[in-house]
Amino acid sequence: MEKQKMVMGLILLLFVLGVSAWTGEIHxxxxxxxxxxxxxxxxxxxxxxxxxxxxxxxRSGEVLNYQAFTDAKGIYTVAETMPESDRWDACLARPISxxxxxxxxxxxxxxxxxxxxxxxxxxxHNVRTFVYRPTNVPTYCI
Numbered sequence: 001m002e003k004q005k006m007v008m009g010l011i012l013l014l015f016v017l018g019v020s021a022w023t024g025e026i027h028x029x030x031x032x033x034x035x036x037x038x039x040x041x042x043x044x045x046x047x048x049x050x051x052x053x054x055x056x057x058x059r060s061g062e063v064l065n066y067q068a069f070t071d072a073k074g075i076y077t078v079a080e081t082m083p084e085s086d087r088w089d090a091c092l093a094r095p096i097s098x099x100x101x102x103x104x105x106x107x108x109x110x111x112x113x114x115x116x117x118x119x120x121x122x123x124x125h126n127v128r129t130f131v132y133r134p135t136n137v138p139t140y141c142i
Contacts, residue, residue: 020083020084021081021084021121022084022087023079023080023081023121023122024079024117024119024121024123024124025077025078025079025123025124025125026054026077026078026079026091026124026125026127027075027076027077027078027126027127028052028075028076028126028127028128028130029046029070029074029130030050030052030070030074030076030132031044031046031047031074031129031130031131031132032047032098032102032103032131032132033103033107033131033133034133034134034137034138034141035137035138035141036107036134036137036141037141038107043140043141046072046073046074046075047070047098047132048070048072048074049069049070049099050069050070050076050096050098050100050130051067051068051069051095051096051097051098051099052068052070052093052094052096052130053066053067053068053094053096054066054078054091054092054093055091055094056088056089056090056117057089058082058086058088058089059086059088059089060085060086062086064080064088066078066080087117087121088117089116089117090114090115090116090117091114091117092114093113093127094111094112094113095110095111095112095130095132098132100132102134102135104135105132105133105134105135106130106132107130107133108131109131110131113127113128
């Protein structure tokens with residue numbers, strides 16, 4: 001009984017002192033530049049099911065690797081809750097693959113984005129859009 005009281009007291013002390021939790025979120029979009037003209041127009045569309053990797057280094061030096069897929073709106077999201085002392089310090093987001101029938105070639109400047117993550121808990125970082133292009137541009141684009 002005495003041992004149980006001591007354990008409960010220790011748990012309560014840890015709860016009161018608390019380890020402050022921190023939550024971060026990273027999100028971005030993947031689109032298909034149908035005409036390959038580097039400008040988004042009415043012919044372009046989002047890419048559902050594209051795979052994106054996000055690699056983050058924490059303040060404590062741990063490396064965390066996340067895998068995300070875009071939804072029907074072409075948006076991917078990575079989120080994590082961890083102790084404040086272990087929060088993300090810097091991250092790299094990069095497209096891995098597109099499962100779209102036509103848009104499978106990565107556009108220029110879409111190899112990856114490295115960024116510092118210095119947002120307070122509960123905020124998110126928006127990564128610039130990754131662009132895929134078709135292997136063959138449709139004739140209406142020419």
